[in-house]
Amino acid sequence: MSAPLLVVDNLHIAYRGDAGDVTVVKNFSLTLGSSETYGLVGESGSGKSTAAFALLGYLAEGGRIVSGSIKVNGAEITTLDEEGLRHLRGGDIAMVYQEPASALNPVLTIGRQLVEARLAHRPGNKAQALADAASMLTKVRIGDVQAMLRRYPHQLSGGQAQRVVIAMALLAEPKLLVLDEPTTGLDATVEAGVVDLIGELAQKIGMGLLYISHNLALVGRICERVGVMYAGRVVEEGSTRDIFGRPRHPYTQALIACRPVAGEAATSRRLTVIPGQPPAPGIHIEGCAFVPRCPHAVPGRCDQAAAIAVKTIAGKHFVRCARADDELSVVTAAPEAETQSLPGREVIRIEHLSKAYLPRNAFGLARRVDLTQLPKANDDISLSVRQSEILSVVGESGSGKSTLARILIGLEEASEGRVLLLDQDVARRRAWRRPRSLLRALQMVFQNPDSTLNPSHKVGAIIGRAVKRLGQIQGRQAITARVDELLAQVQLPQSFTGKYPHELSGGQRQRVGIARAFAGNPDIIIADEPVSALDVSVQAAIVNLLLDMQRESGTTFVFISHDLALVRHISDRVVVMFGGRIMETGRPAEIFAPPYHPYTEALLQAAREGRRKVPAFDPAPPPRTGCRYAGRCPRRIDGLCEIKEPPRQATQGGHVIFCHLSWEQFGAAQTFSEGD
Amino acid sequence: MIRFLLRRIGQFIITFLAASFLLFAVTEFSPGTVASKILGPYAVSSQVDLLTEKLHLGDPLLLRYLRWLGIVAGVVENPLGDPAIGLGLSDPRGNRYVGNFGYSLMLKEPVVDVVGERIGYTALLTLLAILVIIPVSLAAGVAAGVNPGRPIDRVLSMGAVILTSLPEFVVAVALLLVGVVWLGLLPGTSPMTQGGRWPLSLQLVLPVGVLVIASASYVLRIVRASVADTMRKPYVRTALLKGLKRRDIILHHVLRNAMIPPITVILLQINWLLTGVVVVESIFAYPGVGSLLLQAALFGDIYLVQALTLLALLVAVGTQLIGDLCYLALDPKIKLG
Numbered sequence A: 001m002s003a004p005l006l007v008v009d010n011l012h013i014a015y016r017g018d019a020g021d022v023t024v025v026k027n028f029s030l031t032l033g034s035s036e037t038y039g040l041v042g043e044s045g046s047g048k049s050t051a052a053f054a055l056l057g058y059l060a061e062g063g064r065i066v067s068g069s070i071k072v073n074g075a076e077i078t079t080l081d082e083e084g085l086r087h088l089r090g091g092d093i094a095m096v097y098q099e100p101a102s103a104l105n106p107v108l109t110i111g112r113q114l115v116e117a118r119l120a121h122r123p124g125n126k127a128q129a130l131a132d133a134a135s136m137l138t139k140v141r142i143g144d145v146q147a148m149l150r151r152y153p154h155q156l157s158g159g160q161a162q163r164v165v166i167a168m169a170l171l172a173e174p175k176l177l178v179l180d181e182p183t184t185g186l187d188a189t190v191e192a193g194v195v196d197l198i199g200e201l202a203q204k205i206g207m208g209l210l211y212i213s214h215n216l217a218l219v220g221r222i223c224e225r226v227g228v229m230y231a232g233r234v235v236e237e238g239s240t241r242d243i244f245g246r247p248r249h250p251y252t253q254a255l256i257a258c259r260p261v262a263g264e265a266a267t268s269r270r271l272t273v274i275p276g277q278p279p280a281p282g283i284h285i286e287g288c289a290f291v292p293r294c295p296h297a298v299p300g301r302c303d304q305a306a307a308i309a310v311k312t313i314a315g316k317h318f319v320r321c322a323r324a325d326d327e328l329s330v331v332t333a334a335p336e337a338e339t340q341s342l343p344g345r346e347v348i349r350i351e352h353l354s355k356a357y358l359p360r361n362a363f364g365l366a367r368r369v370d371l372t373q374l375p376k377a378n379d380d381i382s383l384s385v386r387q388s389e390i391l392s393v394v395g396e397s398g399s400g401k402s403t404l405a406r407i408l409i410g411l412e413e414a415s416e417g418r419v420l421l422l423d424q425d426v427a428r429r430r431a432w433r434r435p436r437s438l439l440r441a442l443q444m445v446f447q448n449p450d451s452t453l454n455p456s457h458k459v460g461a462i463i464g465r466a467v468k469r470l471g472q473i474q475g476r477q478a479i480t481a482r483v484d485e486l487l488a489q490v491q492l493p494q495s496f497t498g499k500y501p502h503e504l505s506g507g508q509r510q511r512v513g514i515a516r517a518f519a520g521n522p523d524i525i526i527a528d529e530p531v532s533a534l535d536v537s538v539q540a541a542i543v544n545l546l547l548d549m550q551r552e553s554g555t556t557f558v559f560i561s562h563d564l565a566l567v568r569h570i571s572d573r574v575v576v577m578f579g580g581r582i583m584e585t586g587r588p589a590e591i592f593a594p595p596y597h598p599y600t601e602a603l604l605q606a607a608r609e610g611r612r613k614v615p616a617f618d619p620a621p622p623p624r625t626g627c628r629y630a631g632r633c634p635r636r637i638d639g640l641c642e643i644k645e646p647p648r649q650a651t652q653g654g655h656v657i658f659c660h661l662s663w664e665q666f667g668a669a670q671t672f673s674e675g676d
Numbered sequence B: 001m002i003r004f005l006l007r008r009i010g011q012f013i014i015t016f017l018a019a020s021f022l023l024f025a026v027t028e029f030s031p032g033t034v035a036s037k038i039l040g041p042y043a044v045s046s047q048v049d050l051l052t053e054k055l056h057l058g059d060p061l062l063l064r065y066l067r068w069l070g071i072v073a074g075v076v077e078n079p080l081g082d083p084a085i086g087l088g089l090s091d092p093r094g095n096r097y098v099g100n101f102g103y104s105l106m107l108k109e110p111v112v113d114v115v116g117e118r119i120g121y122t123a124l125l126t127l128l129a130i131l132v133i134i135p136v137s138l139a140a141g142v143a144a145g146v147n148p149g150r151p152i153d154r155v156l157s158m159g160a161v162i163l164t165s166l167p168e169f170v171v172a173v174a175l176l177l178v179g180v181v182w183l184g185l186l187p188g189t190s191p192m193t194q195g196g197r198w199p200l201s202l203q204l205v206l207p208v209g210v211l212v213i214a215s216a217s218y219v220l221r222i223v224r225a226s227v228a229d230t231m232r233k234p235y236v237r238t239a240l241l242k243g244l245k246r247r248d249i250i251l252h253h254v255l256r257n258a259m260i261p262p263i264t265v266i267l268l269q270i271n272w273l274l275t276g277v278v279v280v281e282s283i284f285a286y287p288g289v290g291s292l293l294l295q296a297a298l299f300g301d302i303y304l305v306q307a308l309t310l311l312a313l314l315v316a317v318g319t320q321l322i323g324d325l326c327y328l329a330l331d332p333k334i335k336l337g
Helices: A048-054 A082-087 A110-121 A126-139 A145-150 A158-171 A188-205 A217-223 A240-245 A249-260 A402-408 A438-439 A458-469 A476-489 A494-498 A506-518 A536-553 A564-570 A598-610 A670-674 B004-029 B031-039 B045-054 B061-073 B111-145 B152-164 B168-182 B200-231 B234-243 B246-258 B260-275 B280-281 B288-300 B302-330 B333-337
Strands: A004-017 A018-031 A035-043 A061-074 A092-094 A176-180 A207-214 A225-230 A233-239 A311-314 A317-319 A346-356 A376-386 A390-395 A414-420 A443-447 A524-528 A556-560 A573-578 A581-586 A648-650 A654-659
Touching: A004 A048, A004 A207, A018 A048, A018 A061, A018 A207, A018 A233, A035 A048, A035 A217, A035 A390, A048 A176, A048 A207, A082 B061, A092 A158, A110 A126, A110 A145, A126 A145, A126 A158, A158 A188, A176 A188, A188 A207, A188 A217, A188 A598, A217 A240, A225 A240, A233 A249, A240 B280, A249 A536, A311 A376, A346 A402, A346 A556, A376 A402, A376 A556, A376 A581, A390 A402, A402 A414, A402 A443, A402 A524, A402 A556, A402 A654, A438 A443, A443 A506, A443 A573, A458 A476, A458 A494, A458 A506, A476 A494, A476 A506, A476 A556, A476 A598, A506 A536, A524 A536, A536 A564, A564 A598, A573 A598, A581 A598, B004 B061, B004 B302, B031 B045, B031 B234, B111 B152, B111 B200, B111 B246, B111 B260, B111 B288, B111 B302, B152 B200, B168 B200, B168 B280, B200 B246, B200 B260, B234 B246, B246 B260, B260 B288, B260 B302, B280 B288
Parallel strands: A035 A207, A035 A225, A092 A176, A176 A207, A390 A556, A390 A573, A443 A524, A524 A556
Antiparallel strands: A004 A018, A004 A061, A225 A233, A233 A317, A311 A317, A346 A376, A346 A414, A573 A581, A581 A654, A648 A654
16 A cells, blocks of 8 residues: 555544534544545434545534644645645545535536536646546546536436536546545436446546445445444444454444345344434533443443543454453344234225326427327336235336326326226326325325425424324314324324424434324325435334334335335335336345346346446437337347337236246346356 | 527516406496596586496496507597597597507696606616616625625625615605705705706715615625525535635626526516605605606596506516526526426
């Protein structure tokens, strides 16, 4: 290893708070060599993003570096003036942001924003800069580069925007690239592509990479070294193999145990959780901050200041734990025995459902057009769901899974086909035209609890209104009693009725969202990515909660997700969608093992290995004839797949695949794809 | 983009027609009122009935509205100017021309002449005020917005709040005290008559001053809020961490985005300046449209009220159209989406 590129020594960062300064990053030290890949993992509020932004000399309003030093290439940056920082930013260190779409200026073209980044640090004229921008876009595998330069951010897909942001960061030829949750919000297939791309480019030009993420699986796959942050401190650091293979800190152990294990048949659907919650910033805890949640904590030892001293395990494996020398076994909550409820009568039946968005004329009226000529968000979907079944719908964005949910819940009308909800056809009846009983019977849990809870109402009022409207309960006392009961069910204290949504954490808000959905004892709950915006440990708790409530009340679940490991863990049945069509349906055991549809195979491979060839060009919209996946399918039969509709092939157990390949050929591609 | 424009212009025409029908219905709904308004408070009921018949005021409302449209468009003759009716109203242009809004009952003159005389002064006042309001409020708003929490922001924001909350007449009186009573440099009234002691330019100073203070402080606050909000956007952070100079960030990344919300507010100010400046015109005896509308409404001069309200509608719908064009220029989402 060459001389270290980045040396951070004992960094403390504090924010101005209502009651004095709040230290959010403590004793942060980090050494990173050039072309090294380091992953910093932690839950939201652990201080990982604050630490990362500090490397660029940037702190949000009210923040300041209390003590410590940051050296980039041997030069101290904590004392730099504005001009010095300007040279550092985008010059030596560049950043790739979470939510790339909002990191791009909506009113400037992509070309303009790239040229700017290029000219800020390297001399040259505009034409040169534009040429450099174009070649960088080619390197990040954008298809039509010239067209992309003229586009505006709102015309880009999430994956494209992320690649543009990466290109922008690389244009200044930085020595260190900091990536703040670079793939949150991207599909698994896109994520794998983006991650591969960064790795490849970094290797080529010898650039150091610092990943900030709460996604353990991702970090474990791509980083050489990992640091785990908890409550502002790095509690464990070591090589990826050590951290994942021999975690020594109880927090690291618990975090790893939280994730559903892919490839392992689940004995219980419940996930392991870390009890309690991380301490709020500003609360001083003597000694180890994890003590209140730690199964191994020893009073009088762990709550002393000495408990957080760094201990070396072996080589470069460090841990801040008083009991680092003891062999601590991973403690997990024993999974409860559970009785598998048998699916009952059919509650949802979808027959040949199609949804096309009609083009509108100048006065906003739908034009009469031939439906068969339009691209369809849902295309000839037939499906049935039985009572108390957990059905998962998976697929990348644009697969039509959200459109399906929106039609079920009544936010959209179907263009063709029938949707029977509890024996009533609602295909062309939006929510306001449905009877109250049906609205009660079908409720939704949304992806983003922040934007679905009215910020000006208290939690008690939000749930109380749902109780009154959907639960048919009258009288203040009865409503209050029911609200308390619901809060207890979602494991929130009764005092929460008086709080506003912004006072709650993301996980707590999602619990409120769940309590609201269960207010009228619904028969069916549609959950659209209910945990993807949450931290790993919180995800596990929310999933368990949903499963418990489902088991107790016999509610049917339609679960929309792109988290395959989770889907495999909890589902009774899985539907794989692509381009508005169903590709494959079956029990998890059938979906997640061969024989499978080529698209399912690609999805699984992307999720498992993160090694998927990045499509050279942005995927074209699916064709209108034949198999929708034909354009991207590595096993396409030319002259057949893109012309003729794939046949339905089914086993007796209900495993269905729509594909031209024969049953024996499914999954045979495994060996071939591992070669590239 | 052409489609967008055509759609907007189509909506413009529809809005205008709908609003003018409502206006007509409100002012001329009952036929008896129209005739008695024309004849004045001392008319006998038989005279009112006679006039009602002669003007065909008994026809259905929709028919009367269409006839009125015809008169305004110069297709139909205005019966009011007919000497046979004997109202003594006459128009040198004849009874049929485009823009025929009838006669002001208060001034016994064609409405076009009455309004035409005033509108020039109003336009002058508006133009001068806007020429000061826009640069002052934008410059100060941006200066405050890019330095949130700093002294310059505190001073400008606080000053703007105080000035916005002062009613126009208070500001006018204060300026009168300083400029006229104390310094003696400016005239106390601005009737815009030439040849007197005060040149026209000096007559304009106080009315423009009051309008600027009332309006610019409000626009400043909107601009300041929008700029400060834009400064916190992730793409501004991106620009900063790209290593761009602060000046370039503000000029290229902040301003264009931050200008989108204030446009509506600035256009509303133009709206108000062109048709709603009643207090300032009254205080300074300025011969503008606002005070004319007030007088016409108090007198019950229905044709003048109709014309002036229609003018206000035109301005309101017109500024909306201009606003849409500005959004079109600033926001690529509209142009391309």
